[in-house]
Amino acid sequence: MSYQTHLFIDGAYEGGNGPSLPAHEPATGRLMADVASADPGQIDRAVRVAHAAFAGWSQTTPKARSLALLRMADAIEDRAEALADVEAANAGKPWRFVKAGELANVADVFRFFGTAVRNMPATAANGYRSSQHTSLMRRDPIGVIASIAPWNYPLLMAAWKIAPAVAAGNTVVIKPSENTPLSLLLLASILSEFLPKGVVNVVTGNGPDVGQALITHDLVRMISLTGDVRTGRAVLKAAAGETIKRTHLELGGKAPVIVCADADLDRLVDTLREASFYNAGQDCTAACRVFADRSIADKVTERLSTMIGSLVYGAPQENDVEFGPLITAAQRDRVAGFVERARGAGAEIVAGGKTPEREGYYYEPTLVTAPITAEIVQKEVFGPVVTVTAFDEPETALNWANQSEYGLASSVWSRDASLAMQIANRLEYGVTWVNTHGVFATEMPHGGMKNSGYGSDLSMQSLLDYTQIRHIMLAS
Numbered sequence: 001m002s003y004q005t006h007l008f009i010d011g012a013y014e015g016g017n018g019p020s021l022p023a024h025e026p027a028t029g030r031l032m033a034d035v036a037s038a039d040p041g042q043i044d045r046a047v048r049v050a051h052a053a054f055a056g057w058s059q060t061t062p063k064a065r066s067l068a069l070l071r072m073a074d075a076i077e078d079r080a081e082a083l084a085d086v087e088a089a090n091a092g093k094p095w096r097f098v099k100a101g102e103l104a105n106v107a108d109v110f111r112f113f114g115t116a117v118r119n120m121p122a123t124a125a126n127g128y129r130s131s132q133h134t135s136l137m138r139r140d141p142i143g144v145i146a147s148i149a150p151w152n153y154p155l156l157m158a159a160w161k162i163a164p165a166v167a168a169g170n171t172v173v174i175k176p177s178e179n180t181p182l183s184l185l186l187l188a189s190i191l192s193e194f195l196p197k198g199v200v201n202v203v204t205g206n207g208p209d210v211g212q213a214l215i216t217h218d219l220v221r222m223i224s225l226t227g228d229v230r231t232g233r234a235v236l237k238a239a240a241g242e243t244i245k246r247t248h249l250e251l252g253g254k255a256p257v258i259v260c261a262d263a264d265l266d267r268l269v270d271t272l273r274e275a276s277f278y279n280a281g282q283d284c285t286a287a288c289r290v291f292a293d294r295s296i297a298d299k300v301t302e303r304l305s306t307m308i309g310s311l312v313y314g315a316p317q318e319n320d321v322e323f324g325p326l327i328t329a330a331q332r333d334r335v336a337g338f339v340e341r342a343r344g345a346g347a348e349i350v351a352g353g354k355t356p357e358r359e360g361y362y363y364e365p366t367l368v369t370a371p372i373t374a375e376i377v378q379k380e381v382f383g384p385v386v387t388v389t390a391f392d393e394p395e396t397a398l399n400w401a402n403q404s405e406y407g408l409a410s411s412v413w414s415r416d417a418s419l420a421m422q423i424a425n426r427l428e429y430g431v432t433w434v435n436t437h438g439v440f441a442t443e444m445p446h447g448g449m450k451n452s453g454y455g456s457d458l459s460m461q462s463l464l465d466y467t468q469i470r471h472i473m474l475a476s
Contacts, residue, residue: 023035027324049201056196347387
């Protein structure tokens with residue numbers, strides 16, 4: 001199978017002039033394609049093309065932009081199989097989940113923002129200063145958005161960035177992860193059918209060379225990143241350069257799952273089967289650390305262990321597979337390192353805990369019991385690993401959760417609605433689920449606190465994040 005490997009600039013594909021980087025198939029470790037990086041001149045031209053396109057695109061009506069996004073959504077659905085073929089192979093995900101779940105969500109994101117742009121809220125005109133002065137509020141697009149997309153959800157995270165930015169009237173230069181560039185390069189041709197040249201551009205390459213040159217470009221007005229905390233700090237430094245840039249950061253996570261004594265354990269375990277292990281746990285919102293009331297901690301551990309023993313992992317094309325490999329050999333080894341250090345520190349490896357002897361970058365689904373101070377409980381592992389830690393009082397679990405450097409996702413499990421809401425209201429996390437985990441609605445905001453970043457993906461709030469609010473006053 002051949003793949004699109006060229007940059008997409010000004011409505012056309014062109015070969016990269018920089019070093020070639022390999023894109024692998026994580027299920028086998030085999031090379032899929034060599035993808036040439038953008039060189040400094042191509043990065044500069046991509047931004048300048050986007051800047052020139054902004055002059056026209058920013059002046060289009062919400063109706064026109066809405067129509068373009070709605071047509072993109074239809075086209076994505078029509079070509080979902082081709083997109084799923086590339087995404088599943090390059091990201092190592094079960095094909096059936098990519099097509100039926102993730103690509104359906106990609107189309108829904110474009111469709112939502114195609115509707116939202118015609119319904120942006122604003123304060124009505126009024127004489128706030130005096131009867132001789134009429135104040136108006138405008139929400140205008142910002143300019144060129146430099147977007148950096150991650151490798152764990154290449155198409156979905158790209159949609160979260162492109163759709164609201166373009167709907168608001170901005171133009172975009174987006175860099176996919178060097179590990180997973182292939183599906184976004186294919187998507188670019190679909191989007192270009194409905195957009196003027198230069199509105200969306202794709203440059204490929206690594207972070208230090210291509211990403212850094214992109215986010216520090218003088219004509220970039222906003223940087224949108226989904227990535228780790230270290231990269232987020234680099235973005236903030238770049239944003240404080242000669243031209244101050246707005247930033248939108250969705251960074252790491254370490255989601256606590258607070259299980260009270262009266263929780264429905266059947267529902268908990270059924271939910272965590274997907275919420276903890278989907279995409280091999282490579283998800284910032286994964287239900288990765290369980291805080292269980294001591295009275296039920298052993299039961300929770302036993303049930304989770306049984307569930308984990310029944311999980312099916314393997315190649316993306318297999319119909320019964322629930323998750324696939326880690327993205328790279330380095331990521332697999334990183335996960336294994338966390339588990340081995342936990343084992344050495346005295347934690348109990350209840351289930352899994354080994355690298356299977358097979359081709360590809362797989363790691364067994366793993367359950368660990370460990371104290372709250374353990375590295376594996378505190379740090380983001382980003383793999384198919386769940387920890388269980390017992391607590392004596394709900395207040396203790398709440399404090400443990402809020403002491404974390406992260407603040408992205410969390411969940412509370414209790415049949416007592418009052419208790420669940422008391423805990424949920426005090427959690428310092430951008431999203432908290434009660435008696436479920438990992439369920440998203442495009443209409444609701446998704447974003448973090450603390451070292452998990454700030455700004456909202458999804459929802460009307462995301463659209464507003466990609467606009468500049470302005471006050472215009474008319475004197476009579």
